[in-house]
Amino acid sequence: MKTLIVKEDHTLEVVEVPKPEISEYEALVKMVACGICNGTDAKIIKGKFKGLEEYPLMLGHEGVGRVEAIGDKVENYQVGDIVLLPFANDASGENASGWGAFS
Numbered sequence: 490m491k492t493l494i495v496k497e498d499h500t501l502e503v504v505e506v507p508k509p510e511i512s513e514y515e516a517l518v519k520m521v522a523c524g525i526c527n528g529t530d531a532k533i534i535k536g537k538f539k540g541l542e543e544y545p546l547m548l549g550h551e552g553v554g555r556v557e558a559i560g561d562k563v564e565n566y567q568v569g570d571i572v573l574l575p576f577a578n579d580a581s582g583e584n585a586s587g588w589g590a591f592s
Contacts, residue, residue, distance in 0.1 A: 493525075495534050497544040504545075513560035518572055523552030551575070 492506050511517045530548045532538035556570040566572065 493548050494545040495548060499534055499536050501534065501548075502545075511558060511560050513562040515560050516556050516563055516566050516572075517558040518554035518574060519557045520552045520554040520574075521571075 490506060490508055491503050494502055494504055496502055509517065525548050529538060533541055533546055533548065536542070552574045554572060554574060556566050556568050556572060559566055559568060
């Protein structure tokens with residue numbers, strides 16, 4: 490899957506990342522839409538957001554997506570549900586823009 494990252498030199502790049510694996514308490518969500526805001530994300534791009542100094546970082550938060558898979562212990566969501574996801578910044582593929590894993 491593809492995602493947008495901010496590199497250490499504060500440039501942007503679309504990269505291929507692996508689809509995340511989920512645990513028994515998580516759901517996998519395929520993103521439909523994801524915002525890039527002028528506050529948080531603009532500060533991250535410029536390197537001015539405190540606490541997120543490790544790069545690469547994925548941009549976008551408050552994304553909307555559809556549940557594609559659920560772990561065995563997930564009770565409140567079903568495949569096909571439309572959900573809102575919180576901020577995520579892990580460029581390893583877990584909680585990535587394009588897919589999200591949440592519990």
